[in-house]
Amino acid sequence: MPDPAYRPAAPGDGRRCPRCGHRVSRYNDARHCSPCAQALRREADSCPRVHESTWAEPEVQSAIAARDFGALCRLVRGHAQLRQEDLAELSGLSQAFLSMLEQGNRRLTNIDKIIDLVNGLGVPAQLAARMFGRPG
Template identity: 50%
Template sequence: MSAVRSTPTPADGTRLCSLCRCRLSRYNREDVCSGCSRDNRQTARSVPTDIWQLPDVRQAMVNREFGRMCQLIREHAGIRQDDIAAITGLSQPFLSMLESGTRKLTNIDKIIELLDGLQAPPELTGPILRPRTHHQPRTSAPTALSPY
């Protein structure tokens, strides 16, 4: 929340946004309107790494409850669904449905996309849910063929 500054008010007592001078809602306790607040907000580019140490986030990840996991991450990190969408590549409407339980995340590519964007630690995801990089072999090293 932004600090409360003295915002000049017109003669009728309404408060104005300190940035764009539009009329503030009587329910808005801030000194800026929601539009200016959104514009001035720094969009999250990553999830704090310590978020994965929280027991409820870890449990949701272990249980593969991706909607619950996203919701907990947002709540603990103080970020919006738009922020999660920006860092994962998934759409905000899809994330909303995922969190509400309306949709389930079953596509392995989308799961990998989500976990990679959230920078989930490998000890929680396991090797199958991590994106392959070009230096990781697809299979084990080839063995010598038997001459028989």
């Protein structure tokens, strides 16, 4: 499928790959050169993800309802088989902070950081609403 930002190259135009700066073949209708396009696909495949089935787990839902972010992180990591570094990449929180949060040595109280965590983990909207509503 061609890239929507594609514009045909005029003779001598010399379209350039935005990632590496090398010339893109006039026969390539993608935005990036072939090596960069392959690398981007590999990077996208290796991004950590939280599987949808994680949110159906009763203990995960209980942690959300209780606003227990340490337990939530620990449970999500266990179900999704993620490392703390993966969770840090998803949430924008540091690995060190996540470690202290999971151990109960720190609390997450900053609403902006809570939203970053919720969005980064991909918490479904109906479960996130429980977190910001009245405790069950």
